Amino acid sequence: MPSRRQFIKASAAGLLGAGLFRPEIGDAGLPPFELIASNGQAVFGDDQENATRVMYYNQSIPGPIIRIPQGKESVIRLQNSLDEPTSVHWHGLRIDNAMDGVPDVTQLPVLPGEQFEYRFTPPDAGTYWYHTHMRSWAQLARGLAGVLIVTEENPPRVDQDLVFAIDDWRLDRNMRIDTASFGSMHDWSHGGRLGNFITVNGDSEPNFEVAGGERIRLRLLNIANARIMNLLFNEPGISVIALDGQPVEPFTPDAGRIVLAPGQRTDLIIDMTSAPGSSTAIELVIGEYAYEIANFTYRPEIRREQLLETPIRLPDNPANKIVLPTEFKHVPLRMQGGAMGGMRSAQFEGREMDIRELVRHKKVWALNGLVGMPSEPLFRVKRGTAISLDVHNDNSWPHAMHIHGHHFVDDRNPGWWRDTILFQRGEHGAMRFLADNPGKWLIHCHMVEHMAGGMLTWFEVT
Ligand SMILES: [Cu+2]
Incomplete structure (x- = not known):
C-alpha cells in the first residue's frame, strides 16, 4: 500500500466568501443568461486575512453551472467587468465558428466594460465547460472557468446528478495565488503550471451525501491549467458512460482508476453499495501518494434495497454517430x-x-x-x-x-x-x-x- 497523507496542510474550508456561492443558471426559454467576468477576492484555507485576488464568473469559483438543452438555441451574454480583455470558449461544443470565443481568430477580444453575445445551438448533449481563451495562463489560473451541461431529453434515471470540477491551484505560503510564478519559463518549458492545492467545485475535500442503493451520475472535469489528474475511486459499482461529452459503451474502469488530462471530462454512473454511515474517498494519485480530494458520506438510512437495473447507456449524439x-x-x-x-x-x-x-x-x-x-x-x-x-x-x-x-x-x-x-x-x-x-x-x-x-x-x- 502506498503511504497516504494530506496533500497540503489546510483546512477543508476551501474557498470561502463569494467562492462558495455556486449558483446554477439554465433552462430553455429564459431571457439571455448573463455571465459577468470580474475581479474578486477569495480566501483559501482559514485565515480571513489572506484573501487573494481571483477572476471569476458571476462571483463564483468555478462559475455557475450552465444547463442548456440539446438542439435548442441558447443566448449567453458575456459582460467583461475585468480590467483586461477576455473571451469565452465553449470547450467541446460543435457550434458556429463565430461563437467559438478565440480572440483575434473568431472574434475580437471583449474589452473591459464591453459585452459579447454568444448565441448557439449545441447539437450534442453531455458534459462540457467554458473558460477564458485570453491569457489563459493567468486568467484560468485565477479562476475563469465553469461547467456547461447540455441536457439530454431522455437522460438515464439517476438519484443524483453531481458535478466534480477539479482544479489545481498554486498558492504561496500565505495561501494566496502565487502570482510571482506567472509567466515562469521554467513552468512553460516543463509540465506547465502545476499547483499545490486541489479543489473540487471550489472546495477543499468536500463531502457529498449519498445513500446506499442510490444511483449517481457523476460528471468529472479537469479544469486545471496543466495537471493531469490520476483519480482513484474506492467504490466498486462504477461505469464510464461518456468521455468528453460523447456517449461510450459503458465499461468498468480498471481498478477504479480514471485519468483526466486538462480539459477532459468523464461521466460516470455509480451504484452506491458501501455500508450506511461509512464514507469512501476519491483520491488523486501523485507518484506513490494518494490524496483525498472528495468523499462520499453515506447516510445512516439506505434509499433502496435493490439497485436500479434501468439502462445506463446514454442516447447517441450526432457527434458519435x-x-x-x-x-x-x-x-x-x-x-x-x-x-x-x-x-x-x-x-x-x-x-x-x-x-x-x-x-x-x-x-x-x-x-x-x-x-x-x-x-x-x-x-x-x-x-x-x-x-x-x-x-x-x-x-x-x-x-x-x-x-x-x-x-x-x-x-x-x-x-x-x-x-x-x-x-x-x-x-x-x-x-x-x-x-x-x-x-x-x-x-x-x-x-x-x-x-x-x-x-x-x-x-x-x-
Ligand atoms: Cu503540452
Missing part, C-alpha cells in the same frame, strides 16, 4: 521543444530563430517547426474532408491536444469520440475526424502554458 471513411487526408503534427527536447531553432513570426532568441520571446514549443499562430493554416480543406492528424510526441513531456469545433477518434481507442487527448512522451497516434464545421479552428495543447509558449496552430474548413 459520424461515420468516418477509410481514406484520410494525412496531416503530420510533430510536437517539438520544451526542456530536454533538443529543439535548436524554429520559425516564429515568419523568421527562423535560435532557441535563445525564442526564449526571449517566451516561446519554447513548436508544431512542425512553427511557433505560435502561423499566418497560414496547418491545412485548409473543403467541408466534409476526412482528416487524420498524425501526431508524434517526440519531446520530453506529455501533452493534451485539443481540437476546436470538432470531435475526433483517437486511433489508439477507436470506439471513442473525444475533443482532447493525452499524448505521453514518445507516444504517436492519430486524431481522425470529419472536417465538417466551416471556419477557422484552433488545435493546441490544453496545458495552457504550453499553448502560450507556442504549441498551437489552426486549420480552416471552407
